[in-house]
Amino acid sequence: MKLFSSAQGQDPRTKQWNLEDFREYFKNERGNLGNSKKFQEVIRAFDQFAGLRGQPVNQETAIKMVKANENLKKACEAYVESRKGARTGSGKERLGVVDCLSMFREDLNLDQARDMKVVRSLEGKTWEQAGRLEVAQVILEGGGQVVGDAMSQRLKVEHGGKSGFFTEQMELVSLEAQVDKMIDSIDREQNPALRGALDAVRSQLKDRDGELKKYMGASGISDGDLEIVEYASRLERGNPMKGNLERVLSNGSTNLRAMDIIRGYQSSLRKAGGEVSSEEKGRLMDEAAEKVIGGAGLSKEAADCLRACKEAFMDMPPMEEVKNRSVRMYRMIKKSFIKAKETAIDAGSQAGREQREALDRALEDRDFMETWQKGIDIARASEVGGSRGEIARDVGNELSSRNIASSRIAEFLGIGGIVAHSEKMIVRSGDKVITGCFMEFAEGVDITAKGERSRRVLDQVDTSIHTAGLYKDMTTLEVFDYLCAQNDRHERNMFYKLGEPDAQGKRAVIGLQGIDGDLSFGDKDKQVSPTQGQLKDMTFISASLADKVNALNEDTLRYCIGDLIPEKQIQVMMRRVENFKDHMNKNMVRIDDKGWNLNEYSKDQPVDGLDARGKAYVKGLKSLDASFNAQINIDANVTHKDYHIKHAFQEHRKMREAGPKTAISFEEIKTQEKKAPRTEVRTPLGKKSEEAVARARQLREERRRKQEEMKGKQAPAKQGAEKNGREKVQEAAGKKVQEAGRKR
Numbered sequence: 042m043k044l045f046s047s048a049q050g051q052d053p054r055t056k057q058w059n060l061e062d063f064r065e066y067f068k069n070e071r072g073n074l075g076n077s078k079k080f081q082e083v084i085r086a087f088d089q090f091a092g093l094r095g096q097p098v099n100q101e102t103a104i105k106m107v108k109a110n111e112n113l114k115k116a117c118e119a120y121v122e123s124r125k126g127a128r129t130g131s132g133k134e135r136l137g138v139v140d141c142l143s144m145f146r147e148d149l150n151l152d153q154a155r156d157m158k159v160v161r162s163l164e165g166k167t168w169e170q171a172g173r174l175e176v177a178q179v180i181l182e183g184g185g186q187v188v189g190d191a192m193s194q195r196l197k198v199e200h201g202g203k204s205g206f207f208t209e210q211m212e213l214v215s216l217e218a219q220v221d222k223m224i225d226s227i228d229r230e231q232n233p234a235l236r237g238a239l240d241a242v243r244s245q246l247k248d249r250d251g252e253l254k255k256y257m258g259a260s261g262i263s264d265g266d267l268e269i270v271e272y273a274s275r276l277e278r279g280n281p282m283k284g285n286l287e288r289v290l291s292n293g294s295t296n297l298r299a300m301d302i303i304r305g306y307q308s309s310l311r312k313a314g315g316e317v318s319s320e321e322k323g324r325l326m327d328e329a330a331e332k333v334i335g336g337a338g339l340s341k342e343a344a345d346c347l348r349a350c351k352e353a354f355m356d357m358p359p360m361e362e363v364k365n366r367s368v369r370m371y372r373m374i375k376k377s378f379i380k381a382k383e384t385a386i387d388a389g390s391q392a393g394r395e396q397r398e399a400l401d402r403a404l405e406d407r408d409f410m411e412t413w414q415k416g417i418d419i420a421r422a423s424e425v426g427g428s429r430g431e432i433a434r435d436v437g438n439e440l441s442s443r444n445i446a447s448s449r450i451a452e453f454l455g456i457g458g459i460v461a462h463s464e465k466m467i468v469r470s471g472d473k474v475i476t477g478c479f480m481e482f483a484e485g486v487d488i489t490a491k492g493e494r495s496r497r498v499l500d501q502v503d504t505s506i507h508t509a510g511l512y513k514d515m516t517t518l519e520v521f522d523y524l525c526a527q528n529d530r531h532e533r534n535m536f537y538k539l540g541e542p543d544a545q546g547k548r549a550v551i552g553l554q555g556i557d558g559d560l561s562f563g564d565k566d567k568q569v570s571p572t573q574g575q576l577k578d579m580t581f582i583s584a585s586l587a588d589k590v591n592a593l594n595e596d597t598l599r600y601c602i603g604d605l606i607p608e609k610q611i612q613v614m615m616r617r618v619e620n621f622k623d624h625m626n627k628n629m630v631r632i633d634d635k636g637w638n639l640n641e642y643s644k645d646q647p648v649d650g651l652d653a654r655g656k657a658y659v660k661g662l663k664s665l666d667a668s669f670n671a672q673i674n675i676d677a678n679v680t681h682k683d684y685h686i687k688h689a690f691q692e693h694r695k696m697r698e699a700g701p702k703t704a705i706s707f708e709e710i711k712t713q714e715k716k717a718p719r720t721e722v723r724t725p726l727g728k729k730s731e732e733a734v735a736r737a738r739q740l741r742e743e744r745r746r747k748q749e750e751m752k753g754k755q756a757p758a759k760q761g762a763e764k765n766g767r768e769k770v771q772e773a774a775g776k777k778v779q780e781a782g783r784k785r
Contacts (some may be wrong), residue, residue, distance in 0.1 A: 053137035058145055060169070064091060066138055079120040080135060086116040087142065098163040098171055103154045104600045106168055110151045111603070117143045150174040152604045156464060157452040177479050179207070181470040198479065200466065205481040207468055208441045208559075213423040213434040216257055217247045223416045234399035238386060241396060245381035252377040253417060257424045264372035265300050266290065268357050274379050278388060285349045290380075295343045298333050302347065303354050305329035326355050367414065374413050375404050430528050430560035431567050440559040441478035442605040447525050447558030448480075449601045454589045458484070459517050460555040461536075483554050485536035488689045493703045500697060501542055504687045506549035507669075508540070509637035514553040515682040516581045519574035522555070524590075524617055529560040530574075532689030535682070550686060562602075562610045566617060575680040576624050578668075580661025581639065584631040591626075593618050630658050639665075 056062070067084050070076060076084075090109040096102045117139050124136055153159050153174035163171045179198045195206040214222070224239040246253055269286060276283035289299045306329040310317060313325070330351065334344045363369050382400055387393035403409045423434050432438050448463040466479035490496055522530050538552035598611050598618075606614075632639075642655060644662035651659070668681035 053134060053141055056141070058138075058141045060091060060094060060145075063087060063138075063142060063145070070135075076135075077120075077123065079116075079123045080139075083113075083116045083120050083139060083142075086113040089113075090146075094169040095167050098160060098166050098168055100157060100160060102168065103157075103160045104597065107151060107154055107600050107603075108596075110146060110149075113146055114143070117146075148173060150176055153465075155601055155604065156449050158457060158462065177201070177464055177466040179466065179468050179479075181468060196468070198466075198468070200479060203481045205461075205479055207466055207477055207479050208444070209475050209477040210442070211419055211422065211440050213427045213432055213438045213440065214420060215423065215434045216253055216417075216420040218435045219416050219420040219423075220246050220253070223413060226412075232399070234395045235403055237392065238382070238396035238400040238403075241385045242378065242381035242400075245385050246377060252373060252380065253420075256373060256417070257421060264363065264369045264376060265360070266296055267372045267376045268303070268360050269296075269299060269353075270376050270379050272353055272357060274383055282350065282353050285346050286353060287383075288346050289350060292343065294337075295339065295347065298337050298339065298343075299347060299350065299354070300360065301333045302326075302330050303357050303360050305332060306354060307357075307359055322355060323351075326351055330354075370414050370417070371410055374410065374417060378404055426560055431526070431563035431565040432560070433564050436607075438607065439605075443561045444478045444480055444558045446602040446605045447527070447561050449605075450525055451521060453597065453601050454521070454593075455585055456517055456521065456583075458554065459514065459521055460558060463558070480556065483536035483556050485538040485552065485554055487533075487536055488693060489533055493705045496693075496697065497702075497705075498539065498548070499690070499693055501546055501548040502537070502539060502550060502690055503547040504550065504683070504690050506547065507683070508549050508551045509639075510538070510551040511549070511553070511683070512581070512639055512665075513583065513632075513637040514538075515686075516579070517583060517586060518553055518555055518682060519579055519680070520582060520586065520590075520621070523574040523576060523579070524614070524621060525558065525561040526563050526566075526614070526617065527555070527558060527561045527574075528563065529557060530555065532685045532692075535686075535689075537686070553682065553686075562606050562614060564610060564613065566613050576621065578664055578680050579624065580629055580657060580664060581632050582625060582629050584633050587625060587629070587631050590618070591622060593622075628657060630654055630661060 067087055070080075071084055086109070090106075090113045093102060093106050093109055096106075120139055121136065121143075124132060150173060153176060159174065177200045179200055181196075181198075195208050198205065198207045220243065224236075224243055227236045227239060229236045245251060248254060269290060273283055273286035273290065276286070289295050306326045309325040309329060310322065313321070317325075330348060334347060339347070363372065378400060382397060386396050386400070388397060422440075426432065426440060427434050427438075430443075444463040445465060447460055448457070451457045451460050452462075461480050461483040463478050463480040466477055468475045468477070486495055486498060488499065490499065518530075518535075521527070534555060534557045536554045536556060537550050538554065539548045540551045542548050595611065595615050598615060602611065639662065642651075642658045642662065644659060644666050646659055648656045648659050665681055665683065668684045669687060671684055
């Protein structure tokens with residue numbers, strides 16, 4: 042019997058379905074021979090899914106539950122796709138039930154069960170009792186605190202008693218695709234002139250010799266000639282000066298010399314001060330021009346072109362150096378648009394003039410420019426991150442999810458603490474909803490710490506002291522980075538857990554924790570960074586970690602990261618896993634938790650007579666010793682983490698020696714003032730200086746005399762007040778004695 046019949050005309054979506062409702066419905070439908078093959082697949086997938094709901098939560102059932110959830114999702118999607126044109130009452134009913142099943146399944150958030158930290162927190166319950174798995178959510182009021190710049194920008198948030206950083210999702214996209222996306226977001230009907238202008242300059246913005254393309258591969262933002270570009274754009278076509286300026290702009294060397302001339306002229310003008318005659322201005326410009334042209338080795342044609350621009354250069358607005366990154370980027374983008382406009386939009390036609398005016402207005406519109414600044418920054422970050430991480434652009438690869446995927450792999454391998462825990466997060470701010478990654482604050486000390494207290498703790502670190510905790514974390518992180526293809530591991534992407542100071546005030550590094558896994562995995566099985574960990578150098582591994590690695594297969598990898606990482610990259614990782622297993626089982630030494638002092642053998646011990654394990658052990662000790670004793674920046678083939686740790690603290694010490702220590706308490710400030718040598722104040726020679734010194738001496742003398750006069754006036758009054766006070770006290774005491782006598 043059906044729950045809903047065509048005669049009733051009731052839509053299944055009007056009912057709030059639970060698991061028992063679905064069980065009852067599919068029980069009645071199971072024997073219906075008229076059901077399509079796709080619907081029968083939905084029933085089978087549901088039976089598998091529902092059969093697990095009463096099972097206890099553990100790693101084994103979590104893998105099965107996630108897989109059953111994926112199968113049910115695919116079956117529902119396939120059925121809906123096949124029955125889009127259903128017209129019968131029963132067909133519409135089944136579509137409605139499948140829609141409700143999809144919503145029920147999605148609401149359970151079972152992708153959260155891919156994280157073993159979540160699974161462990163639910164042990165002791167059945168999946169049915171666990172119910173809906175929560176995705177981390179934060180509601181912001183007032184925008185929150187943003188840290189970092191450009192592609193490293195993050196939001197400080199708190200969730201579940203933990204503080205950390207939220208990073209918004211960002212797909213890797215090429216400049217070409219990003220330019221198309223931003224142009225196509227302008228509605229052709231609502232803003233035809235602007236859309237026409239953007240369509241006209243589209244190819245120029247993507248040109249490989251254009252400003253935006255230069256920025257993609259540059260270490261910084263070049264924006265210095267915006268004033269020249271703007272000036273040239275205001276001149277009419279056919280104006281000889283416009284042609285000269287365009288020739289200057291077309292040659293990089295001549296362009297730089299033009300900016301040098303303008304800056305030199307404007308500097309001389311400022312020094313001159315006050316009103317400067319036109320003749321004097323001309324002379325200053327000639328001096329600035331000849332000073333630059335004479336020493337630049339330019340061709341006669343280039344030199345003549347610069348001289349011909351004299352009047353334009355004198356008319357330029359002040360060309361100041363801009364250090365603010367946001368302002369510099371604004372100028373770079375504006376310059377790109379103006380250059381593209383000049384070559385692509387015809388100023389002679391009515392449509393061209395309207396498009397130019399619309400584009401000029403847009404370049405002064407804050408929202409428009411902020412959209413382009415953010416978009417170009419994403420393209421820039423994609424270029425840098427994609428190249429370093431071997432991650433393809435324009436195919437849906439997303440960066441923040443790689444942090445989450447790295448954390449899940451670590452949790453599955455039983456080494457969750459080796460990286461800062463990361464998970465999916467939704468941030469709500471007003472009517473805006475943002476998805477991304479929440480990464481908990483790392484444990485340990487940041488080598489780039491700015492606070493004086495943290496820096497003084499870092500001052501105490503002695504990297505020559507190797508501890509069991511350091512050996513274990515160091516070798517574990519090397520294995521982990523290799524498996525996950527972490528191509529961005531460096532000393533600033535590790536936090537250092539430090540022990541208490543010893544009798545000499547020295548601290549040892551007792552553990553490590555990695556951060557920032559957003560350049561992990563990747564499309565190619567290629568090691569871009571030596572800090573990723575080289576297979577040939579890996580000898581020691583935790584026995585429990587070795588067992589976990591041996592249990593890894595494609596199914597478990599898909600379970601951990603299948604919702605975050607593309608299938609191709611999972612297969613590439615699986616090849617690394619197999620390579621590592623082969624190396625591990627042949628060459629590596631398993632260490633129990635109590636053996637991480639690594640003192641079972643000595644690095645100098647003869648290997649004759651030792652078994653295979655002993656020989657590998659001694660070889661591993663020698664590898665670690667060679668890494669630690671390697672000369673920084675000379676032995677570039679060294680990949681053990683202690684090499685990079687030593688380098689990190691060497692750089693820290695250099696920085697500390699170069700700058701003064703800052704006081705961190707009032708007592709220290711007073712102590713520093715007492716210790717600071719008194720410096721003799723030398724007054725400059727000259728009449729004005731002598732007069733200033735005499736005047737200061739006179740003022741000091743007047744202040745001293747007034748203070749003495751005030752003291753003289755205050756002394757009698759003070760003495761009188763004291764006498765009156767004593768008399769009043771004596772009078773009050775006498776009254777008390779008399780009162781006591783009367784009472785007796």
